[in-house]
Amino acid sequence: MKKTLVSALLCSVISLPALATEVNIQTSMGNIRVDLNEKAAPNTVKNFLRYVDEGFYEGLIFHRVIRGFMVQGGGFDKDLERQQTHHAIAYEGDNGLKNYRGTLAMARTSDPNSATSQFFINHNDNAFLNHGARGGAGYTVFGKVISGLEVVDKIANVPTRNIGPYQNVPTTPVIIEKVTRVD
Template identity: 55%
Template sequence: MRHILLSLCLMLTAAFSHAEAEQVNPQVILQTSQGTIELELFPEQAPETVANFLTYVDDGFYNNTIFHRVIRGFMIQGGGFTADLDRKVTRAPVRNESNNGLANLQGTIAMARTSNPDSATAQFFINAADNPMLNLRPGRMGYTVFGRVVNGMDVVIKINNLPTMMKGSHRDVPEQDVTIEKAFRKNAQ
């Protein structure tokens, strides 16, 4: 009987370990000209946003785009412009999922949008500080958080501290281009 219970416990442990391995959140690597940033995405909390972001990653859309807006102590924004500040053509916007319980805390990644809550396409930002004013509030949709930095927060801070300038009609553009050389799913290079 004891041998049967031990075998059963081992089988259950193996089954739970296998189930946990299947529940790993997707991870994305951003290789930038300033270093590597590794992201963990949260598809359970923001399914449409994560699917949208991963489609852009898988299509190579983010390769050779820049972080075009950097505000010290606030965030770094990228994913929509070439080094010449030409806006890339995107797919249709996704529904705002800021009511998912996630907050714009330091190190989280969220979707950039216009004043229309459902206007997010490809541009994203990484919070360089806690930014509660970007969260969902009564009567106002927030900015959808859909992941977090798991490695490379030092790179985010380094980018966030770069000097910026006005370039054409764009404010807060890093004086030195910060390029996303390549974006890809971890373990899928």
């Protein structure tokens, strides 16, 4: 009898789903709550949470905003001063997650292994950003918006302009006030 009870308890514990890691992105336009997918992109989530835990994102802006495409932030302050980051991380874009509307993905240069702190939220389904879509690496998706998509829509619709080498910069800064883990 004890063996059966212990076996049943172990089976129920083993089959429990992993706890989701959620963060709240508090912006000057409202809150965006995101569920991070540690199973599909463990190193990317770990990297993002390192910046979150350090308070890195506080006071940074969404510096690139393109309606119908995406909103990007996490690298510049309101004066467009680039922030010092940790080393780049390895590409995890072949994890099966797609760049659908409301998903969170890592920004990078043309080098797939160059993502650091910058991220973007897809404003539309962007299949051309998926792994293999253009014959190679895509952009690593590592989370999805679970509330606050209307805030993403508001951000995506702000007027933008070009400032020096930077394009699609909101005319009024959209500030990331704080990013915190949700318990």
